[in-house]
Amino acid sequence: MVSKISLKIVTIDMEKNINKNKIWIYVLTVYFICFCFRFLEYFLIRTDSTFFGEAFIHKLLGIIVLFVTAGFLYITPGEMGFLRSKFSKNLLRGFLLGLFCYFLAYTVEIIIVQNLGEFDKLSLFVTSYSVNGNLGNHTEAIFFIICIFGNIINVVMEEGVFRGLFQNLFERRYSFWPSAIFASLLFGLWHCVGPIRSFTDGDSNRMQLIMNLLILIGSSTLIGLKYAMLSKITGSLYAGMADHFVNNTIINILHVVSISEIDQLQTIRISIAQTVSFIIVFIVYYSKTINGCKK
Template identity: 50%
Template sequence: MNKPKNPLLSVFTVYAICFFFRFIEYFFIQTDRSFWGEAFIHKLAGIVVLCVTVKVFSLRAQEIGFIKRDIIKRILQGLVFGFAVFTVAYGVEFALVASRGGQPALQLYVSSYDVDGNIGNQTGLLFFAICIFGNIINVVMEEGVFRGLFQKLLEQKYKFITSAIIGSVLFGVWHVIAPIRQFTEGGSLGGMLANIAMLISTSAIVGFQFAIMTKMTGSLYMAMDAHFVNNAIVNMLHMVSDTGVDELMFVRISIAQMFSVVVVLIVYTMKNPTSAHQADNVHFPFSHS
C-alpha cells in the first residue's frame, strides 16, 4: 500500500468527488424521480472512484474488506440479522397501529423513499428487480467507500474508533442532499433543518454500527447485506391501515436501527476484537458456524 501523506485529506478529497456526483444526480438528472425510482448513477460513479482510488494507493480489494473467504456465511449473517431486527420493528409498528384503532396489514409493492414518506406503488416484477439491483449498487458503493476505503486510509493515522467516527459522520452528512433539494423546491427551512438533523444523526449511528460489524467479521459482506435489508425492505414491504400507509415508518426504522445498534455494541463490547484474526473468530448472533 502507498500510504497517503495526509489520510484525512485523501478521504475528504474522495468524499468531495463522490458528493459532487450525488449533487448532480439529485438536482439535475433526478433519476429517483424517473421510471427507475432509484438514484443509482452517482453510486456507479462512486464505484468507479473507489476502484481508481484503490489503484492509486496500490490497495487490493481484500485489503478494504472484499474478502472471498466465508463470503456466503457473511452474506447470510447480514441478511438474517437484517430481517430479524425488522421483524421486531414491524411487530411493534403493527401493535401501535392496532392500538390506535387501525386495521394494520402488510403489502408488498415497490415505492421510492422520500424524506416525507414513500411515494409510488409498483407491483411489476421489473420494478422489484430494479429496486433490488439499485440497492445492491448502493450498498457496494457506500460500504466499499465508507467502511472499506475510508476506514483503511484513516487507520493509517488514527485508531479504529476514531476512524469509524469520522467515516460515520461523513456518512451522516452524505444523506443531507434530499432535504436540501426539497427546501430549494419550496419546502420550509424548519422542515429542512429537522430532516437534516434526523438524517445525519441516524445515518451516522447506523454507519458506526456497520463499521463495527466490519471490524468484527473482518469483511464488508455482513454489513453490506444488513445495509441492503435496511434499505430494500423500506421500499418493498409496507404497513397499510384504514387511516393510511406507512404512517409510522419513521418509528419502524428507528426501532430497527436502534435495536440493531444495541445488539452490535453489546457483542462488540463482550468480544472487543483487536485484530482481523480475532475478529474472524467472533461468533455473531445468527451465525451458522
C-alpha cells in the same frame, strides 16, 4: 533475489502512495468527487423521480472512483474488506441481523396501529423512499428487480467507500474508534442532499429542513458506526452490506397499510430496527474486544 527486490520496490511504492499526513486529503478528495456526482444526479438528472425510482448513476460512478483510488494507493480489494473467505457466512449474518430487527420493528408498529384501530394489512409493492414519505406504488415485477439491483449498487458503493476505503485509510493514522467516527460523520453528511432538495423544491419549510437534516445526519452517523463495528467483527464488508441492503430494501417493498394512510409510523419502525440492531452489534463488538484483551 529478483522477487525480494520486486517486493521491496512494491513496498516502497505503497509507502510513497499512502502518506499518513495526507490521509485527510485522500479521503476528502474522493468524498468531494462522489458528492459532486450525487449532487448533480439529485438536482439535475433526478433519476429517482424517473421510471427507475432510484438515484443509481452516482453510485455506479462512485464504485469506479473507489477502485481507481484503491488501485492508485495500492490498496487491494481484500484490504478494503472484499474478501472471498467466509463470504456466504458473513452475508447470512448480515441478512439475519437485518431481518430479525425489522421483524421486531414491524411487529411493534402493527401492534401500535392495531391499538389505534387503524391497521388494515401488510402489503408488497415498490416505492421510492423520500424524506417526506414514500413515493409511488408499483406492483410489476420489473420494479422489484430495479429496486433490488439499485440497492445492491447502493450498498457496494457506500460500504466500499465509507467502510472499505475511508475506514481503511483513517486506521493507518488513527485507532479504530476515531477512524469509525470520522468515516461515519462523512456518511451522515452524505445523506443531507435529500432534505436540501426537498427544501429547494418547496416541499418542506426551513424548520422541516433543519429537523430532517438533524435526524438524517444523526441517524446515518450512528448507522455508520454500526457498519464500522460489523466490518471490524467479521473482518469483511459483507455482513454490513447485507444488513444495509435489508434496511434499504424492506422499507421500499413491505408496507403497513392502515385505514387512513400507508406507512404512517415508518419513522418509528426504522428507529426501532436500527436501535435494536445497533445494540446487538455493539454488545457483540464489546464482548469480542474484551475477550481479545483477555487473550
